[in-house]
Amino acid sequence: MLAFVIITFVKIAVVLVVFLLLIAYLTWLERKLLGHFQVRLGPMRVGPHGLLQPIADGVKLLFKEDIVPANVHKFIHNLAPLLTFIPALIIVAVIPFGSGIKILGYEINMVISNFNMGILYILAVSSLGVYGLVLAGWSSNNKYSLLGGLRSSAQMISYEVSLGFSLIGVLMMAGSLSLVNIVNAQDKFFNWFIFRQPLGFILYLICAIAELNRAPFDLPEAENELVAGYMTEYSSMKFAMFFLGEYGNMINISALATTLFLGGWHGPFLPPVVWFLLKMVIFLFFYIWIRATLPRFRYDQLMNFGWKVLIPLALLNIFITAVIMIL
Amino acid sequence: MEILIFSILAIVAVVCSIMVICQKNPVASALFLIATMVSLAMLFLLLNAPFLAVIQIIVYAGAIMVLFLFVIMLLNLRRDEFGPEKRRAQRFFGILFVFLLLIGMVTVIEVGIFGSKSTETVSEATAPAGVEPLAQLLFTKYLFPFELASVLLLVAIVGAVVMAKRRL
Numbered sequence: 001m002l003a004f005v006i007i008t009f010v011k012i013a014v015v016l017v018v019f020l021l022l023i024a025y026l027t028w029l030e031r032k033l034l035g036h037f038q039v040r041l042g043p044m045r046v047g048p049h050g051l052l053q054p055i056a057d058g059v060k061l062l063f064k065e066d067i068v069p070a071n072v073h074k075f076i077h078n079l080a081p082l083l084t085f086i087p088a089l090i091i092v093a094v095i096p097f098g099s100g101i102k103i104l105g106y107e108i109n110m111v112i113s114n115f116n117m118g119i120l121y122i123l124a125v126s127s128l129g130v131y132g133l134v135l136a137g138w139s140s141n142n143k144y145s146l147l148g149g150l151r152s153s154a155q156m157i158s159y160e161v162s163l164g165f166s167l168i169g170v171l172m173m174a175g176s177l178s179l180v181n182i183v184n185a186q187d188k189f190f191n192w193f194i195f196r197q198p199l200g201f202i203l204y205l206i207c208a209i210a211e212l213n214r215a216p217f218d219l220p221e222a223e224n225e226l227v228a229g230y231m232t233e234y235s236s237m238k239f240a241m242f243f244l245g246e247y248g249n250m251i252n253i254s255a256l257a258t259t260l261f262l263g264g265w266h267g268p269f270l271p272p273v274v275w276f277l278l279k280m281v282i283f284l285f286f287y288i289w290i291r292a293t294l295p296r297f298r299y300d301q302l303m304n305f306g307w308k309v310l311i312p313l314a315l316l317n318i319f320i321t322a323v324i325m326i327l
Numbered sequence: 328m329e330i331l332i333f334s335i336l337a338i339v340a341v342v343c344s345i346m347v348i349c350q351k352n353p354v355a356s357a358l359f360l361i362a363t364m365v366s367l368a369m370l371f372l373l374l375n376a377p378f379l380a381v382i383q384i385i386v387y388a389g390a391i392m393v394l395f396l397f398v399i400m401l402l403n404l405r406r407d408e409f410g411p412e413k414r415r416a417q418r419f420f421g422i423l424f425v426f427l428l429l430i431g432m433v434t435v436i437e438v439g440i441f442g443s444k445s446t447e448t449v450s451e452a453t454a455p456a457g458v459e460p461l462a463q464l465l466f467t468k469y470l471f472p473f474e475l476a477s478v479l480l481l482v483a484i485v486g487a488v489v490m491a492k493r494r495l
Contacts, residue, residue, distance in 0.1 A: 076354070117458075120381040127389025131361070134393065138354060138400050146400065153397055157390070177458065 003106060011112050019092055023247045024054035030288050037292035066236040069141060076139040081241035084132030087125045088248030094118040095255045096180045098265045098272040111180060118179035119171065122256060123164055130156045132245065133230050140233035148229025151219050158306040159210035165314035166203035169321040170260050183264030194261040199317045201261045203310060208253045212246065214287060216294040219302060254283035333373055340366040353399045357392060364388040378458055
């Protein structure tokens with residue numbers, strides 16, 4: 001019992017530290033890659049190739065003055081950044097990042113909690129993330145913030161449906177809701193669900209970008225229409241909290257894509273954890289690449305695309321999967 | 328340990344649900360309702376019913392309450408628009424429903440004290456091991472109510488479309 005508690009706490013500590021480091025260096029990666037996509041160098045001054053830039057950014061944001069505008073609802077205004085960041089943080093609990101190993105006679109699973117409804121847990125927690133954006137928009141007492149908050153909530157509700165549907169094909173073929181079992185179902189290269197569920201994979205990728213509020217679906221924070229959307233009135237560490245949440249969600253979405261479609265930690269030669277991180281970085285690179293490439297959607301196009309294209313396609317995918325499984 | 332967690336959750340749930348009706352600000356009310364939903368989900372977890380807990384969060388806290396907040400924010404109510412209501416019919420129905428609720432609560436408390444006659448426990452009914460037993464029950468024993476609920480939802484969707492498209 002005591003050993004179990006200690007092992008769990010150590011796992012939580014290690015995963016959290018790695019996760020926060022990944023968030024910090026994801027901001028560096030994004031700036032660096034965007035720089036190179038636009039034929040410039042990106043951050044170069046702080047450390048070799050700007051490697052210490054995330055630390056400089058963090059220190060700067062911590063020491064900035066925190067400006068709270070007049071007539072805001074103080075409590076909710078302070079609560080909103082936390083509500084975006086915490087869901088991103090606790091989703092990590094169910095993501096398996098390696099096969100089990102033995103240390104000093106104790107069997108250690110490379111996942112904080114092997115919850116038998118991992119996917120439902122992730123959907124539930126990520127659906128709570130909307131509140132941060134909505135409340136930030138509402139409590140700021142600013143029309144740009146309010147419009148940004150409303151847009152983001154409408155967008156996230158719409159795309160959550162097709163995101164959930166796009167996963168059902170995988171769940172049907174794996175026959176389990178546990179992420180560990182789903183990874184175990186993809187032990188051979190051609191068993192990866194990216195080959196068995198190509199349509200589901202593409203739908204997942206698209207819906208995930210919309211859920212993350214990233215380009216080309218970054219309407220809630222469209223600079224030329226809404227200043228900075230729901231974060232307009234935030235400054236200092238509260239502003240940084242929204243960014244931590246967004247990048248944390250990006251890592252989560254990539255980790256989930258790896259787990260569900262790319263066979264999780266499976267791969268030859270290298271240790272499982274390294275494979276997992278490698279596959280995750282591929283997705284992160286892909287999302288940054290998309291941001292540098294595609295222009296923003298118009299709002300009506302976004303809604304039409306979500307409800308009239310993605311949801312019917314997701315239903316079709318479930319139907320086809322069911323028919324093939326019965327045949 | 329269990330009783331400690333239960334008491335904390337129960338107190339949070341009761342206090343939050345009282346705060347829902349004590350708040351003047353509709354957004355604050357909605358927030359307390361969300362807190363109630365989440366603590367109820369935790370109670371389901373404590374009863375060894377993780378599926379129910381997760382569904383409670385996805386459906387109530389994640390979907391329905393977001394729509395509530397959305398509507399409250401779109402309407403942008405002012406303080407004077409929801410003062411004390413003076414319609415008599417409303418007061419009559421309010422008292423009637425409070426009585427009905429009281430009867431329901433008394434029944435629940437009675438079952439809690441004297442034990443239930445049903446042999447099915449929560450964890451059996453919601454199947455902690457997986458969703459298969461739940462699906463088995465839903466598609467065999469409870470097929471009729473299940474289909475009825477789906478028809479009800481379809482009617483609601485058609486109704487919403489008709490109301491939205493009336494002027495087109």
